[in-house]
Amino acid sequence: MERNNAWLTYSAQDMEGLERINSSYKACLDEGKTERECVAVAHRMAQEKGFKDLKDVIRSGEPLKAGDKVYAVCMDKSILLFHIGRKPLQEGMNILGAHIDSPRIDVKQNPLYENEELAYLDTHYYGGIKKYQWVTLPLALHGVVVKKDGTTIPIRIGEKDDDPVFAITDLLVHLAGKQLEKKANIVIEGEKLDLLIGSRPEKADETEDADKEEKAAAKDAVKSQIMKLLKESYNIEEEDFFSAELEIVPAGRARDCGLDRSMIMAYGQDDRVCAFTSLFAMLDVENLEKTACCILVDKEEIGSVGATGMHSRFFENTVAEIVALTEGESELKVRRALQNSKMLSSDVSAAYDPMFAEVFEKRSSAFFAKGLVFNKFTGSRGKSGSNDANAEYLAQIRQAMDKRNVAYQFAELGKVDAGGGGTIAYIMANYGMEVIDSGVAVLCMHAPWEITSKADVYEAYKGYMAFIEEM
The missing domain is CATH 3.40.630.10 (Zn peptidases)
Structure with missing residues (x-):
């Protein structure tokens, strides 16, 4: 009717x-x-x-x-x-x-790792999503970290104009021949939805113990730099991820959609x-x-x-x-x-x-x-x-x-x-x-x-x- x-x-x-x-x-x-x-x-x-x-x-x-x-x-x-x-x-x-x-992507409880001088958060998606839709988008991190003493630290990174954003990477089309032959539900697999959060290594002379210079420069220096930033900005230790609830969502605000502004995209x-x-x-x-x-x-x-x-x-x-x-x-x-x-x-x-x-x-x-x-x-x-x-x-x-x-x-x-x-x-x-x-x-x-x-x-x-x- x-x-x-x-x-x-x-x-x-x-x-x-x-x-x-x-x-x-x-x-x-x-x-x-x-x-x-x-x-x-x-x-x-x-x-x-x-x-x-x-x-x-x-x-x-x-x-x-x-x-x-x-x-x-x-x-x-x-x-x-x-x-x-x-x-x-x-x-x-x-x-x-x-x-x-x-529907969103959640951060796991032991998430932070480094791979070839890139720092990532390990993730687990929540609800029904098409996983391929989440790659190469500007993403934000929302949630709470609760410390052992009960202090709750709110996290909201990626929404302000001067905030950094995060991303899940995808394979460039020039090398994606085999990828493009896959069914849509496995073009991007769940374990490849990890969030890229950093790439700058901590310098050896910035470490607390100068005697460990070689070790700091050689192993997980990017991860170390990320933890240093989290400590300075939020007083978060790596183990605090155990008692955290962090959600990865698209960065950006709700917008009018259409020349006639008749719709909302959000x-x-x-x-x-x-x-x-x-x-x-x-x-x-x-x-x-x-x-x-x-x-x-x-x-x-x-x-x-x-x-x-x-x-x-x-x-x-x-x-x-x-x-x-x-x-x-x-x-x-x-x-x-x-x-x-x-x-x-x-x-x-x-x-x-x-x-x-x-x-x-x-x-x-x-x-x-x-x-x-x-x-x-x-x-x-x-x-x-x-x-x-x-x-x-x-x-x-x-x-x-x-x-x-x-x-x-x-x-x-x-x-x-x-x-x-x-x-x-x-x-x-x-x-x-x-x-x-x-x-x-x-x-x-x-x-x-x-x-x-x-x-x-x-x-x-x-x-x-x-x-x-x-x-």
């Missing part, structure tokens, strides 16, 4: 709102290139909007009432926000859920385009009937595992605390609150790309500027690993979106036999709540630089507002 292009419907007031939301979105993308950074952004913005730390509320013993706003953070990598509504919590919540981790829009628009909606709503919840969670790209992934009990335990502070401790009320909730599991959809039309079924594809995308089901091929939303719930969604004049579309992820993907929807559906996948159409999904339509970013924000306030 043909949907209207949202650009053709906008008034001057709409355009003003669109630019405001997209400007904020680009700023958040630049500030939040890792899950830790995204949580820090959300944490700061929530506090500015009057949200309180749930731990402080629990310590004070004060009950929560309608209008109160609280947040809870898990290991600085996931965050939950709650805006308490007038109805009892056991009648359910309206939940927005998105993930804030993105790293990490899967799934931060849904995460930040959900956050914006959550921070802007007021005076709610039902309690609203925004989930920004880690580890979706590798199966939602671990303490900060959606499979953990962090969300469920936090809901139990909220129930205790509103209606008194009750396991049954917690179960009712979860089962009676409604959720948008917000994750990106593949935008129809006419350059690769062969893998899309056009009638069931998501298109740029056609609005928020709903996926009744995801999964692979025969709906494997999918949540499949109820028709009755879809009707309620349609009514809420139409009431608020939100542009939206329904789609699948490519042709039935072409592949597929999943989200956190099936995990939340285990509670018995109504869940549907929704999100924004993205070109070049999982590439170092992804592209979205500004119109769709704006419609996602509007759609999430409508969901919280109308469902």
